Amino acid sequence: MPVTVKTFATSGEAASALSSDRGACYLGGGTLVMRALNEGDISISTVVRSISLDGQSIRETATRLAMSEGAVRVALHRGLGALAAKFGQPKP
Numbered sequence: 209m210p211v212t213v214k215t216f217a218t219s220g221e222a223a224s225a226l227s228s229d230r231g232a233c234y235l236g237g238g239t240l241v242m243r244a245l246n247e248g249d250i251s252i253s254t255v256v257r258s259i260s261l262d263g264q265s266i267r268e269t270a271t272r273l274a275m276s277e278g279a280v281r282v283a284l285h286r287g288l289g290a291l292a293a294k295f296g297q298p299k300p
Contacts, residue, residue: 211245213255222258232256 214232216222226232231253235241245252267274 209250209253211253211255213257216256216258216260218260219258222256225254225256229254229256 213235214225216225222234226234231251233241233244233252233255235255235257241252241255245255
């Protein structure tokens with residue numbers, strides 16, 4: 209079964225595409241989506257992706273650190289403590 213790939217400039221546009229297509233799946237990092245496709249999951253007819261980095265941003269000022277939800281999920285992942293330590297940062 210052919211799969212359509214749709215790329216959007218913003219995550220908001222991608223979200224709209226997801227809500228209007230029952231067979232659509234969001235491609236973030238790709239690990240789970242590509243695995244499902246490679247295993248023949250026929251429930252996925254459309255892969256939606258965004259080229260925007262708004263879901264992965266970290267902004268720092270002298271008094272504040274602002275992180276998007278995607279960045280927070282990475283920072284708090286328990287398996288990444290060794291990676292943070294390697295780069296001289298305290299474990300999350």
